[in-house]
Amino acid sequence: MALTRVADRLSAVDDQNLTRLGFHADDRRDVALAIRRALGEPAVLARVQLVADQLGRQIGKFEGNTDPFAIPNDFDELDPEVLDKEWGVGILPLLALLATADDVAAFHAARGIDPAISTASLSDLGQQAWVHRRTFDGFGLHTYGWMRIAWSGALYWLGRLQFNLTRYQDEWVVSTHIPESGPLTPQACADSFRRARAFFAEHFPEHPTTRFHCDSWLLDPQLVDVLEPGSNMVKFQQLWQLDGRQRDGDGDALFFVFRRRGEVDVDTLPQDTSLQRAIVAKIRSGGHWHVCAGTFDQDRFAG
Incomplete structure (x- = not known):
């Protein structure tokens, strides 16, 4: 994925895209502001590109992944603490996730997965931004590590519960998660x-x-x-x-x-x-x- 591709993808994000990805109104506004700012800062855009590249390489890989959000030792242009202080927690990972959402959707489509299930599963990105706002009273994404599971193509929202493929006790299992989305009947x-x-x-x-x-x-x-x-x-x-x-x-x-x-x-x-x-x-x-x-x-x- 070339640098211009991430820039192009972020530039193409509109309110309809963000709504489909589960973002609430306040977060849609703040995502749009973050995109405009990132597009004007080449070093930040390069960081988003780096994470997006790692996310893209891990689609379809459900175990043994590296941390796509870690800054390599030789990538010293941006300090993680400075990023969180100047941008807010998880904003750059959020932009990388946003830039690669179409790649995950393409993986879903190649597997013959219903587009409605694909959209519901990817909407956890907006859900997690909403959780962050409720937790810290502001825009961010402190659960970006959790989002790696969804962006690998392993996680799906099927009715009341979410599920992902994972390894447990030396076998593949379907792991169960309980999102905040209504009564657990x-x-x-x-x-x-x-x-x-x-x-x-x-x-x-x-x-x-x-x-x-x-x-x-x-x-x-x-x-x-x-x-x-x-x-x-x-x-x-x-x-x-x-x-x-x-x-x-x-x-x-x-x-x-x-x-x-x-x-x-x-x-x-x-x-x-x-x-x-x-x-x-x-x-x-x-x-x-x-x-x-x-x-x-x-x-x-x-x-």
Whole structure:
């Protein structure tokens, strides 16, 4: 991808493109401003080009990728800390993702993937910018590392849930993610699991899978003790057979429930729901939440 191609692609981005990619109005305005600024700064555009090149090379590669957002040791024209200070967190990676969205869509099309599924999956870029705004009250993209999964062509938004191909315990699995997009009802989840089972078998037959996988703080068994037995979250958790491993999940719980990062004064958090109250009570008492991993057989949602 030549430097002029990235410039041309960014120049061609309009409000319709950004809406299709899931950007909210405030973020669409700020993306347009960032594009105009980047097009006038050759060193910045070169940085965007570098990331875009790496992203493009990793489309279709679902494991063993390098970090496309890392600045190589010999690329010293721009300092990462200066970029974040002068531009905002993740703005240049966001522009690189934006410049390569058509390449990912072309990969989807070559796999015979429904354009509606392609558009929904790529719209996670705008969703993540919206998450950043809600978390930090400003424009940015602090989850750009997560976006590498979608831009590799591994991640798809199928109904209520998102799924991606990945390796787990020496086999390919379909990993499950829970975007913030409505109630986590058993019916909606079942529909997504059925769709995912058929989708990956059809479009990625070279990576046969038999299990769904999930790695999330929502699989922490302690949630069963604080939520209603018939709640959507408890029913979702009961699907999974845990592997026994866990890691600290306080940060995940605070981020996904309250959209807070870093040091958080729990006394300032809203206490409007039973889940919010449970998260705060556990941390305030000196306890901790955990991220757990589990799997279940895809045949549970056959047909």
